Amino acid sequence: MSAADKAAAPERADGGAVAEAQPPAAAQDKPAQAPDLSVDQRSIIYRGSISVRVKDDVNAAAGQASGIATTAGGFIGSDNRTSGSGGSGTATLMLRVPADKFAPVVDQLSKLGSEEHREISTEDVTEETVDLDARITVQQARVDSGRRLLAQAKTLNDLVMLEKEVATRESDLASLQAKKRRLADLTALSTITVTFLGPAAPTPAGEDNPGGFLGGLAAGWDALLASLKVVLTVLGALLPWLIVIGLPVWAAFYLYRRFRPNRATGRPALVAPAGAVPAVYPPHPPMPASAPPVPSKQTDETDKP
Template identity: 65%
Template sequence: MLLSGALLAGCGADGASDNSTSSGADKAAAPAVGGAADQGEAQAGATTEGKDTPAGAPDLSVDQRSIIYTGSITIQVKDVNAAAAQATGIAAGTGGFIGGDDRQSGGDGTDTATLKLRIPAAKFSSALEQIAKLGSEKNRAINTEDVTEQVVDLDARIAVQQARVDSGRKLLGQAKSLNDLVMLEKEVATRESDLASLQAKKRRLADLTALSTVTVVLLGPDAPTPVDNNDPPGFLGGLSNGWHALVDSLAILLTVLGALLPWILALGLPTWAVLHLRRRYLRTRPELPPAQTPTTP
């Protein structure tokens, strides 16, 4: 009996230890499974959130912007015609062309020429440096204008207007009466005209951004150099402009007085002499007694 009780007690202890081991393993496995599920849900949520988040406006870099380059340069050369031919060749070598040619022959080394060159924007700086080496550079000016916002706005407006034209044409094909047909034709014509105007503006901007404009002024060896009259900004600029305006006004006033002075001497002196003599005569003339009125009886 004692031996049987000891055997039963040992079996019970083994069963309890097995149960405790199994429950511990189950508890350890449960968090692992839950953690994996939570990680998968987190990844799925992150993927879904990434898909649903709207993309922001693209940040345009410098090379993607639409910029209009314009420049002017004045050069004093030995031979104006030869320098003009070289400047035209430089423009043609960059893939551009000449947009205007105005030459004036003054003789004795005072010839001048004004060339308007259209040069691709990518080669604007290099072409300007080549032109500057044709002679002695006197002045240079470069201006830039960023029209990226205008281009983006025109693209959006053109897309909207194209959609309006397409819808109008679709309705025009479905017209069932003459009045509807006439009305729709007029509306479609108006929309097409607006679309053509927007497209013309887009082509104009594309031309200005693709081809830069360079104004080249060539001066002969004895031609006078143009003076730069750029006034300083702010108070000094206003003071300078006011002084120049005062000097110009005084010059005009003196010119008018110089033109009127002969007339004043020719007409004013005789008139003054006549008035002076008359006043003197009136002072020296004896005064007449006052007339007496007859008395009635």
């Protein structure tokens, strides 16, 4: 390299540094944009439950449902089956399938028999996801700054204090990251609970209960029947005790009332206490049999002359 090139190299380096430090005019005039939260970019949790009555064995339908979930790229979260005689068996499977395969899988499951109940629910967690991302970024920066300060600690007290602070920040960061992973799992894989009923299996309670006034009336009637059942159960449990204990007590009381000795019903005479002097009243003078009329001193005005 020539001397001129060596002399020009610092100038180009400085000029390049200055050019990189200054943002372009287009970038300065461009306003800040909000994150893209369109339908494709939103985080939505899909949940569904479906009941299907099959004509044959429920185990065969459960096997077909497992194949549908595996083909869609999902897996089986749980599998509960009950066997019964006469086609009364049931099978309940919880399937986890990709969110974009949620609707097709539900439709395929409904075709395995006669659909009796379907319930689909969605939950939009986009704002929560964005908030978690921002909090994780801030917490990660706090952890990095704490680690840098920990590396520069010079005294034992500073070292202990910074280690405690860094451990607290790392714990908070791990908690936020766990929440983010949980939301990511729920949004990436939807949950479908499918129940297969045999030909003679009863319909699960609560699926055919209407809402509104009729639903409240049916719920109240069921509660009344349940309360009466409890009361009758208690009475049935107490009845033997009432017979064993109550009848002898009643018989003893009846015999006592019937054969008890007769007692005087008169009231006892009143006796004056000792030392009390009875009150003596003067005798009332007898009234004459017939008394002459007493003349009136007043004279009627008509008798005057």
